[in-house]
Amino acid sequence: AQKITQTQPGMFVQEKEAVTLDCTYDTSDQSYGLFWYKQPSSGEMIFLIYQGSYDEQNATEGRYSLNFQKARKSANLVISASQLGDSAMYFCAMRDDTGGFKTIFGAGTRLFVKA
Amino acid sequence: KAGVTQTPRYLIKTRGQQVTLSCSPISGHRSVSWYQQTPGQGLQFLFEYFSETQRNKGNFPGRFSGRQFSNSRSEMNVSTLELGDSALYLCASSLSTGQIGVGTDTQYFGPGTRLTVL
Numbered sequence: 001a002q003k004i005t006q007t008q009p010g011m012f013v014q015e016k017e018a019v020t021l022d023c024t025y026d027t028s029d030q031s032y033g034l035f036w037y038k039q040p041s042s043g044e045m046i047f048l049i050y051q052g053s054y055d056e057q058n059a060t061e062g063r064y065s066l067n068f069q070k071a072r073k074s075a076n077l078v079i080s081a082s083q084l085g086d087s088a089m090y091f092c093a094m095r096d097d098t099g100g101f102k103t104i105f106g107a108g109t110r111l112f113v114k115a
Numbered sequence: 116k117a118g119v120t121q122t123p124r125y126l127i128k129t130r131g132q133q134v135t136l137s138c139s140p141i142s143g144h145r146s147v148s149w150y151q152q153t154p155g156q157g158l159q160f161l162f163e164y165f166s167e168t169q170r171n172k173g174n175f176p177g178r179f180s181g182r183q184f185s186n187s188r189s190e191m192n193v194s195t196l197e198l199g200d201s202a203l204y205l206c207a208s209s210l211s212t213g214q215i216g217v218g219t220d221t222q223y224f225g226p227g228t229r230l231t232v233l
Binding site: 033035037042043044045046047050091095101102103104105107108 | 163171
């Protein structure tokens with residue numbers, strides 16, 4: 001069954017330091033996509049980064065990188081050089097063949113960046 | 116390219132009323148999905164439309180319905196509102212070529228409609 005697990009309800013990081021947000025997923029499909037979204041207090045979901053199940057390299061987008069470990073079914077988000085504006089909720093999500101045209105989301109991790 | 120737009124942004128209704136929310140996808144995107152977000156339940160999938168056809172539906176009562184027009188714009192309707200329907204309703208669009216795992220299924224979200232039911 002499709003499942004996304006984010007075990008860190010909240011995390012603190014010092015400004016300019018790197019932080020890793022954990023995400024594990026469960027699917028029996030070979031084809032799937034993994035996503036990370038950021039949701040500031042305004043409510044809008046902002047797409048950050050994507051990793052396809054067939055991608056051999058870890059995805060990177062600016063200060064965001066995705067540590068994709070397929071055998072362990074983990075897709076951790078790494079934010080380098082944290083900024084105060086990174087304080088927000090972060091959601092890991094997945095879409096696979098079995099789920100059809102439905103994206104499932106984890107419970108989210110609230111990140112607090114300290115000055 | 117303009118992003119996903121949702122109207123209205125805020126809505127206050129009373130129990131028993133009905134409400135219609137609107138979503139305009141990114142130009143060229145034919146898939147539109149709707150989600151309900153509440154503090155207790157998190158993000159829950161409502162339904163997804165592609166080329167005016169509903170392709171998938173979440174576990175919500177029949178009071179929740181949607182449709183998609185030929186220009187890919189979508190509306191969702193909630194009838195007989197209940198207090199528990201108070202939530203942020205998010206719409207997302209994607210290219211959705213049908214291939215999973217190649218990135219074309221990346222969803223881009225609108226700003227949401229915050230519905231309060233009194």
